[in-house]
Amino acid sequence: MFERFGVTFEPDDIIFCEYEPGKDFYILQEGRVKVTKIVSDMEKTLDVFHPGDIFGEMAIIEDQPRSATAIAIDKVKLLKLNKENFSMLLQGTPQLAFNILKIFSNRIYDAKRRLLILTLPDIESKVCDAFLMLAENQHISPKSTNPVTFDTKVDEIAHWCGEKVVKVKEVLGTFSDTGKIQIYEDRIVVKNLYEMFRIVRNRRKAQTKEQ
Amino acid sequence: MPGILRNYKAGSIIYFIGDIGDNIYVLKSGAVSLIYHSIDTGEEVRDTIKNGEFFGVKSALAKRPREETALVIKPSQVLVLTTAEFELLVTKSVSVIQNFLRVFSNQLRRVGKQVHSFLDDSDTGDNQAELFKIGEYYLKNHKYKQAQYVYQAYLRYYSKGNFAGQAQERINAIADAMEGKGTGTYATISQEPEQEAPAAPEIQIDTQTTETRESMDIASKYYDGVSLFSQEKYEEAFNLFKALHAASSADASSAEYVPKIEFEMGRCLIALKRYPEAVSIFTGMIKKYPKDENLKDALYYIGIAYKHQGDKAKAASFFQKVLKMLPESPTDRKAKKELVALGVATS
Numbered sequence: 001m002f003e004r005f006g007v008t009f010e011p012d013d014i015i016f017c018e019y020e021p022g023k024d025f026y027i028l029q030e031g032r033v034k035v036t037k038i039v040s041d042m043e044k045t046l047d048v049f050h051p052g053d054i055f056g057e058m059a060i061i062e063d064q065p066r067s068a069t070a071i072a073i074d075k076v077k078l079l080k081l082n083k084e085n086f087s088m089l090l091q092g093t094p095q096l097a098f099n100i101l102k103i104f105s106n107r108i109y110d111a112k113r114r115l116l117i118l119t120l121p122d123i124e125s126k127v128c129d130a131f132l133m134l135a136e137n138q139h140i141s142p143k144s145t146n147p148v149t150f151d152t153k154v155d156e157i158a159h160w161c162g163e164k165v166v167k168v169k170e171v172l173g174t175f176s177d178t179g180k181i182q183i184y185e186d187r188i189v190v191k192n193l194y195e196m197f198r199i200v201r202n203r204r205k206a207q208t209k210e211q
Numbered sequence: 212m213p214g215i216l217r218n219y220k221a222g223s224i225i226y227f228i229g230d231i232g233d234n235i236y237v238l239k240s241g242a243v244s245l246i247y248h249s250i251d252t253g254e255e256v257r258d259t260i261k262n263g264e265f266f267g268v269k270s271a272l273a274k275r276p277r278e279e280t281a282l283v284i285k286p287s288q289v290l291v292l293t294t295a296e297f298e299l300l301v302t303k304s305v306s307v308i309q310n311f312l313r314v315f316s317n318q319l320r321r322v323g324k325q326v327h328s329f330l331d332d333s334d335t336g337d338n339q340a341e342l343f344k345i346g347e348y349y350l351k352n353h354k355y356k357q358a359q360y361v362y363q364a365y366l367r368y369y370s371k372g373n374f375a376g377q378a379q380e381r382i383n384a385i386a387d388a389m390e391g392k393g394t395g396t397y398a399t400i401s402q403e404p405e406q407e408a409p410a411a412p413e414i415q416i417d418t419q420t421t422e423t424r425e426s427m428d429i430a431s432k433y434y435d436g437v438s439l440f441s442q443e444k445y446e447e448a449f450n451l452f453k454a455l456h457a458a459s460s461a462d463a464s465s466a467e468y469v470p471k472i473e474f475e476m477g478r479c480l481i482a483l484k485r486y487p488e489a490v491s492i493f494t495g496m497i498k499k500y501p502k503d504e505n506l507k508d509a510l511y512y513i514g515i516a517y518k519h520q521g522d523k524a525k526a527a528s529f530f531q532k533v534l535k536m537l538p539e540s541p542t543d544r545k546a547k548k549e550l551v552a553l554g555v556a557t558s
Contacts, residue, residue: 012354012356012357013356013360014356014357014360014361017342017345017360017361017364018341018342018345019338019339019341019342019345020342020361020364020368021338021368038344038345038348041348043348043352060316061316061319061320061323062319062320062323064323064327065338065342069345071357084430087309090305090308090309090312091305094301094302094303094304094305094308095302097302097305097308097309097312098298098301098302098308100312101272101308101311101312101315102272102273104312104315104316104319105268105269105270105272105273105275105315106272106273106275107319108269108273108315108318108319108322109269109273109275111319111322111323111326112250112278112322114326115250115251115322115325115326115329116250118326118329118330119250119251119329162329162330207253208248208253
């Protein structure tokens with residue numbers, strides 16, 4: 001299989017870049033790969049993949065450009081596959097097919113969660129819900145009343161809200177002024193997540209009543 | 212069949228929305244409804260499960276809360292599987308997984324579209340500009356190798372883009388910077404532009420969509436051609452391969468098909484008894500792709516073409532070339548047979 005689909009990369013080589021169109025996905029055979037995104041002029045590592053992991057699989061689904069950059073950490077061996085040879089490959093490797101099924105299940109949940117933020121009617125509740133989503137990703141209860149630290153920045157929150165950075169900055173500014181959050185260079189601390197949870201819940205209730 | 216059978220009375224709930232559970236269900240008989248609220252309209256939706264259908268799969272596999280409440284409508288018999296049992300069951304039949312993959316990718320695509328419909332006004336993603344900006348980030352931080360990749364990617368996809376001129380300038384500047392430093396790393400990097408930079412102006416791929424479509428098209432049409440050949444429709448097959456040859460030569464993404472297409476064109480020409488043309492196309496192919504997997508067969512067919520043109524000496528020399536070439540293949544036997552027919556002794 002490696003002879004047909006194998007590709008190798010040296011340490012620090014980019015495998016694909018954020019915003020680059022792409023139609024291939026990869027199965028990591030040897031070495032490690034990191035996934036990064038440039039946020040507020042800083043390269044942030046989102047994840048590290050190990051042998052056996054699959055990445056770039058959204059290319060099978062949609063014609064969107066890459067949402068992050070994949071960079072080889074070590075000398076890396078990959079299988080590079082695309083839509084066309086994908087189904088052929090599945091025939092011989094049911095375990096791989098099953099793993100991809102699990103990844104897709106998770107991606108659907110992630111996408112729906114993101115959609116939930118976007119359907120809120122105003123930026124304030126969207127910002128609150130973005131924090132709630134980040135908390136869920138870290139397995140932190142939305143009912144937490146202790147300060148929670150998020151390794152995030154204004155740009156990233158704006159990204160999840162689907163709003164312009166300047167507007168989100170304004171909202172975060174008000175939140176900071178009223179003591180709801182503290183903004184640091186590399187992190188944001190939310191004082192009372194449960195308060196945000198209640199804001200979002202009430203906004204949603206109001207929305208369903210209107211309809 | 213693994214798992215346990217469970218009987219439910221009408222009105223009972225198999226699981227509630229928000230529950231976390233690792234069971235996967237198959238409706239054996241009866242009627243079950245999945246009830247949930249649509250994300251965008253907030254309306255209640257009821258999906259009816261058919262007999263033999265799975266439910267609760269996605270939440271169990273993702274280890275996330277159930278997305279709907281499973282309500283029993285009529286007395287029902289349900290097979291309950293753990294995720295592990297489900298895995299064992301479906302990995303025995305890839306087609307079941309493929310069905311799920313199809314359903315899940317449709318869902319994912321639909322949700323993705325909904326997400327993007329919200330982003331259209333606010334987050335106007337100018338992918339071209341954003342890609343270029345990433346190059347700028349790496350350049351600024353002296354990560355030349357990464358910057359070079361990004362600018363080259365930019366030129367590959369947007370050779371006429373707004374930043375194409377700047378991207379090319381940056382690539383040249385990086386090359387100079389690398390030379391100036393003269394480090395070992397740079398020696399390997401500076402080889403890349405020759406192979407990767409889209410120097411040839413004909414390789415202009417405007418969008419990724421057309422590229423995918425075209426290369427997919429070439430792949431499927433190539434097999435159409437092979438199929439026409441096997442139906443002995445040589446003239447049609449040849450015309451199709453000829454058209455594909457023009458298309459794939461102009462498109463970098465389908466370059467791997469060029470030698471294959473040339474080989475098939477040659478085979479068609481032999482079948483059509485157009486021998487001199489066949490010799491010229493096979494010869495061209497061998498020159499351009501001396502390591503191609505069909506090389507040995509190409510030599511064999513040149514021999515056949517010469518044989519039919521009455522040039523026994525040339526035919527024999529090509530059959531002998533086949534026999535000298537490693538690895539051994541079924542073509543050897545055919546070449547041997549031809550040599551015997553020509554009256555040439557083989558060892």
